[in-house]
Every structure is written in structure tokens, then in C-alpha cells.
Amino acid sequence: MPQDPTSRGQWKSRVGFILAASGSAIGLGNIVFFSANAYKFGGGAFYLPYLIGLFLIGIPVMALEFGLGAMTGGAFPEAMYRVAGKKGEWAGWWAILNAGLITMWYITLLGWVMGMLFGSFGALWEPSVALPAFGMAEGAMSNPHAFFFNMLSGWWPVLFVIIIWVLNVIITRKGAESIEQAARIFVPLMWIFMFVLIVRGLTLPNGFQGVMLLFSPDFSVMKDPEVWRGAFSQIFFTLSLGFGVMTTYASYLPKNSDHTQNAYITSLLNCGFEYMAGLAVFSLLFVFAVVPQASTLAMTFFILPQGIGQLPGGNATVMLFGALFFFLLLIAGLTSSISLVEALTSALRDKFGWTRMKCLAWAAGVGVIGSIVFALPMVVDPGLNNDGTMGLTFLDIFSHWNFDYGLLLVGLVECVLVGWVMGADKVRAVLNQNSKMHIGRWFDVLIKWVIPGVLLGLLLWGGIGEIRNGLYGSSFSENYTEGFSLMRFTPIITLLIWLVGSGAVAAFLVKKGSYRNDAS
């Protein structure tokens, strides 16, 4: 039965909305992925592609996603349905499923963060332990590194993952109302904790030198399209674009809100936080001569903790800053994951008219299973040359498809459908109706030509690389050359699940149910 449209819920205030939207945007992406990517893609040179990505693509797509929510009053699949009919809706569901996969592994990461938080009160800082499951002797690696893999090769993370899902359900149980309450506590706390970390980082002897690393340009890397793909993927991920989240959040605002200004405020708050985090991370790493490795996971779970472990002031200081860091990650991650759980719940509710609790139960029930798969402790690579455990291996491969391709693909399809099928001027008119800032025709050109062109180019570039250099994850499957093992086909199976599996589920969802005011 179609639901009562007035029952979707509303933010209590504009501040509440900004806190919730910026809480969605600010997450693990800001605190660790950004620094790892900045380092990987040329350190100081990264800020140029990043800033170009922010102003050319990030803020316009944020305005577009807010505008779609305002215009249609629905979550992402419904919004896309209003834009381009059934094919739009299909793309909307595919986006939600891609984002759902991200939420699954993102929550697994949060489960590990929780384990590290417990560890930071003691075991994380003790002399390096042995890793029997990986055949490694005591002292073979730094302790956070050893602690992390020890934890992963056991079942504790499964429990942590379940706890994080329960927290997500509790926070989203009343939709906008309960999300706003949580955001009012967590988001200001995040800023305070980040400020403390920056002050600590910058006041270390030579702390400023690390910051120089973040800004000293090496323009030669900018010739590499890979750097641009990295910067633009980071922009999408960090701003929670291409997830369907921002459209859902904006649909809970009164129609006469200033969406354009909201888009600027949310994006700038997020990217300001991101650069502040970069200052903290780079100063800390530089002082202790710890190399921020290319992998975002290594950065989160052992490179940064290793730096924290060397802070002056004795055990108590190390514990304090370690706990502060992991608690910050946990709350920043939670305010992000709840936004996607809400986007999913809201999408189901719009389509099927079920009660909130039923939609939430479906989203969380399927989600928790996925997160547990990513936490599976079976050791598949004792040499740790690839990822170590089965869960981490899956996580690595899926996150590659979701992060490097999925979000950009959604951005591309979204812009093409709005720009070419509905007309970007329609969204612009809605945005301009109540905004103090007037958006000119340049917006239509961006949405219709520039953004799709750039995204298509980067996606094609990535795809060609994938064909030339072998599918992502092939080095992992090389471990399974003997006999017939399903694990050998992991790279192709994961690719098919992501691309074709999600497409089929999206098609199924399009066929079922109907939207209010529409007979199916």
C-alpha cells in the first residue's frame, strides 16, 4: 500500500541538516583515505587535481543531488525515476546497491576500528607479538601491524561488526529525527578531537615539515590520468556523492530551503576537515619518519598507530592519543554509515510503502551478512603478500570496484540522465528558486557535457588499464594454481557480482511495487 507522503520525516532545523549531511561526508575517507591517496598520488601535487575536482565536479554534483531531493521529494531511485522513468530508476537502484556494498565493507572497517580502540588501552602498544596463523615470529613487524592481523585471524571482528550494525539501526530507527540527534553530538565532537590531534601533530618538533610535504608540489605526476582518477574518486567518496545519500537527506528538507548554499557549506566543511586531517596525519608521520604506504588500510591500521606509538610523554599519552584517534574514526564512520542505511531504508519505503522498521530490518539484515563476509578470519595468504585473510581479500577487491569505478559510474549516469533526458535547467530552476546564490547556465554545460566527458574519459582509461595489466586481484588468485579452487576465480566473480549481480537485483526492484501517485 502506498505510504502517506507526509510520513517521510523532516529535519528539525537547517543546522541539523548541515550537521547530518556533513557528518555523512566526513568519515574514514577524510581522516585516513585522503592522506593515503595524497601520498600515493604525488603528495603536494595532489591538491591541484583535488581542488579542480571539488569545484568542477564535487560542488555541482552535490547541488544536483540536493536539487533532485528537493524537486522529487524522494530517495535516490524515486528521484531518478522522476528524472528518466524506469531506466532512471534502474540506475538509481544500481547506485544504491553499489553504495550498499560500500556500506558493508565500510562497517567491517568500523568493526576493526572498534577492535583497535579496545587494543589502544594496552595490547596495541606492547612489544610485537607472534603471528602463528601467518607463520611469523615475535618482533617480525611493528606491534600495531601484528595486533591487527592477529585480530583479523580470529572471530572477534564478527562480533564488532554486529555491534556496529546494531548501533546503525538504533541511530536510524526514527529516520531524520534520530539521525539529527546523533549528528548534534557526534559531529561537533569530531571537530574537537580533530583539533586536538592537529595541535599535537603541529607542536611536535619538525611537525611543520610534514605539512610541507602535503603542499610541496611535484607537477610531473599531473600528467598521469591515474592521479586524476584517484582525485576524482576521492572527491565522490569523501562528499558521499554517487551514493544516493545526499538526495535522500535533502528530501527531508522543506521545499523552500536554500539548497545551493547548503551544497557549498557541506562541501567546504567536508574538504576543510579533510585538509585539517591531512595536516595532523602528515605532521605525525613525518616527525616519526613513518612512511605513509600507498594502501589506505595500512595507513589506518598500522602506519598511523605506529606514529602515535612513538609520541613523547610515556604510555599514558600514547594510550590517550591512540584511543582518541580510533574513537574519532569510529564516530566519523558511524555518521557516514547511518546516512547510507537511511538512504536504503528510505528508498525501500518510497517504493514498497512498508513500515520504517520493516525496511530497516531488510537493509540491516542483508547488510550485516555482507559485513560478516568481509570479516571472515580464514587465513588465505600466510605470507601477507596480498591481504592475509579471506575477508580482507574480498574487501580489497570489492572496494576497488566500488571506490575506483562505481561512484564515478553513478556520477556519469546521473549527469547524463539529468542533462540529456530531463534537462539540467529544470534542477537549476528549483535550486535558484530559493537561493541567495544564483546559478548560471554554466551549470547546465557542466552537467551535460563537462562532467560526463571527464568521468567517461577516466573510466575508459581505468578499464583499458584493467584489460592491459590484468584484472584487479589477479595477483591474489595466483596463489591458487593447484587443482580447482573457486578462490582462483575471485577477481572475475567479484566483478560479476558487482556489475551484473547488482544490475539484476536493480531490475528486480524496478519491477516490484510502485511509487505514490503512480499506478504500476
Ligand code: PFF
Ligand atoms: N563520505 C564518507 C567518507 O568520506 O568516509 C564515505 C561514505 C561511506 C559515505 C559510507 C556513506 C557511506 F554509507
